[in-house]
Structures are given as structure tokens and as C-alpha cells.
Amino acid sequence: MTKLSVNINKIATLRNARGGNVPDVIEAAKKIESFGAQGITVHPRPDERHIRYNDVRELKPVIKTEFNIEGKPIQDFMNLVLAVKPEQVTLVPDAENAITSNAGWDTLKNGLYLKEVIADFKSHGIRTSIFVDPDKKMVEGAAETGTDRIELYTEKFAVDYGKGDKNAAKTYAECAKLAHELGLGINAGHDLSLENIAFFHKEVPYLDEVSIGHALISEALYLGLEKTIHQYLKLLK
Ligand SMILES: CC(=O)[C@@H](O)[C@H](O)COP(=O)(O)O
Numbered sequence: 001m002t003k004l005s006v007n008i009n010k011i012a013t014l015r016n017a018r019g020g021n022v023p024d025v026i027e028a029a030k031k032i033e034s035f036g037a038q039g040i041t042v043h044p045r046p047d048e049r050h051i052r053y054n055d056v057r058e059l060k061p062v063i064k065t066e067f068n069i070e071g072k073p074i075q076d077f078m079n080l081v082l083a084v085k086p087e088q089v090t091l092v093p094d095a096e097n098a099i100t101s102n103a104g105w106d107t108l109k110n111g112l113y114l115k116e117v118i119a120d121f122k123s124h125g126i127r128t129s130i131f132v133d134p135d136k137k138m139v140e141g142a143a144e145t146g147t148d149r150i151e152l153y154t155e156k157f158a159v160d161y162g163k164g165d166k167n168a169a170k171t172y173a174e175c176a177k178l179a180h181e182l183g184l185g186i187n188a189g190h191d192l193s194l195e196n197i198a199f200f201h202k203e204v205p206y207l208d209e210v211s212i213g214h215a216l217i218s219e220a221l222y223l224g225l226e227k228t229i230h231q232y233l234k235l236l237k
């Protein structure tokens with residue numbers, strides 16, 4: 001079974017549009033868990049335009065499943081994660097001024113840096129994951145850092161699948177097999193949706209977890225959160 005971790009950044013983005021506390025991200029996280037999701041993901045960015053650092057602190061005592069914090073390991077982010085101690089931290093090389101995550105790490109160029117950061121998180125008992133493009137060299141570089149897992153960046157898959165490419169998941173499946181051989185756990189995320197998740201799940205082996213936000217919260221506008229989450233859970237069995 002592949003676990004579903006729901007990224008609640010979009011709920012915070014909606015709240016931030018008005019400056020009050022509607023919708024309430026804490027209540028949303030509780031509901032999402034009660035509907036069966038096996039994890040909550042947040043991605044605090046330095047400008048806090050989506051989820052805020054304080055949301056992350058307030059979510060910790062509320063979350064009963066797995067808490068996954070994603071982000072670029074700048075000092076403020078490191079301090080936050082080490083104070084909150086989630087089950088998992090996912091390192092993402094957020095580019096300046098990008099609307100959302102737009103690339104995985106170059107694990108060869110940044111290998112030594114990632115190794116140090118990962119050792120720090122692991123020494124505090126936090127499972128680590130590194131966001132990577134579906135590139136075998138990047139998977140090999142990730143394994144060298146000592147990380148527990150990788151997260152495969154699935155935007156390219158989503159685009160190719162949307163164009164009808166039957167081989168859209170091929171490189172992802174190859175990278176997952178290699179990662180498994182190298183002893184790494186495998187997560188995946190970005191632009192996964194009710195439309196493409198069944199195909200990805202069928203084609204890519206050893207998938208431990210997917211984190212899904214943008215499409216899932218959008219689909220919930222039509223279907224409701226409970227029904228949307230149940231549909232994902234069915235497709236991830
Ligand atoms: C790491 C990743 O793939 C992102 O999808 C991200 O976590 C989404 O964050 P935003 O909702 O802030 O774009």
C-alpha cells in the first residue's frame with residue numbers, strides 16, 4: 001500500500017487571501033486525517049505566502065498520522081524542523097521567485113552539503129527525503145548522502161501523461177527500481193491528481209508515499225474533501 005500525505009499549503013493560501021482564519025488549516029488537517037489520509041504535508045517558504053512557520057508549530061500537536069515538512073534547508077527552516085520534530089523532512093531546492101517547486105536537487109553538485117544537513121536531521125530521529133528529478137545519476141547521488149528516502153518530482157510525468165504518452169512513467173519506474181536496490185525508500189509528488197495517480201501507482205514499484213496538494217484540494221471543491229480522499233485511497237491500494 002502507498003500512503004497518501006495531503007499537502008495543505010493550498011488551504012493556507014486560500015486563508016491568506018483574506019487575512020483571517022478561514023479556512024482554518026488546523027481544522028482542515030484534523031478532518032483530512034479523519035477521512036483516512038495517512039499523512040499531512042506542509043511546505044513553508046521563506047516569504048510564508050502559503051503555510052506559515054507558526055502554522056507548522058501549531059499543527060505538530062494536532063497531527064496523529066505522519067507529519068512531513070518540505071522545504072529548502074536554510075537556517076530558519078532547519079531551526080523550525082528541529083524544534084517541531086516531524087516524522088519526515090523533505091529537502092527541496094526551492095528556486096528564488098518560483099511560483100512552486102520547479103526542479104529536484106543536483107545531488108552530485110550538492111552532495112557534501114546534503115550529507116551534512118541529512119546527518120543533522122537524522123541525529124534528531126527525523127526521517128529524511130530528497131526531492132529529485134527522475135534521473136538515475138541523481139538517485140545514485142542521493143544514496144551517497146545517507147538519506148532514508150527520495151521524493152521523485154512528478155511534474156514531467158503529469159505533463160507527459162496529460163498528452164497521452166504511454167511511457168510517461170517509464171523513467172520513474174527505472175529510478176524507483178534503482179533507488180530500491182540502493183536501499184532507499186521512495187516517495188513521489190507534484191501535480192499528481194485523480195486523473196493520473198492510478199497509472200503512476202500501477203507503473204512505479206516500491207512507492208512508499210505520495211504527497212498531493214494542488215489537484216486534491218481543487219478536486220475537493222467539486223467532490224468534497226471526504227469523497228476526494230476516499231477516491232485517492234482506493235486508487236493507492
Ligand atoms: C515539493 C513539491 O513538489 C511541491 O509541490 C510543494 O510542496 C507544493 O508546494 P506549493 O503548494 O507551495 O506550491
Ligand SMILES: NCC(=O)COP(=O)(O)O
Pocket residue numbers: 007041070151188189190191192211212213214215216
Ligand atoms: N511534494 C509534493 C506535494 O507536497 C504536493 O505537490 P502538489 O500536489 O501541490 O503539486
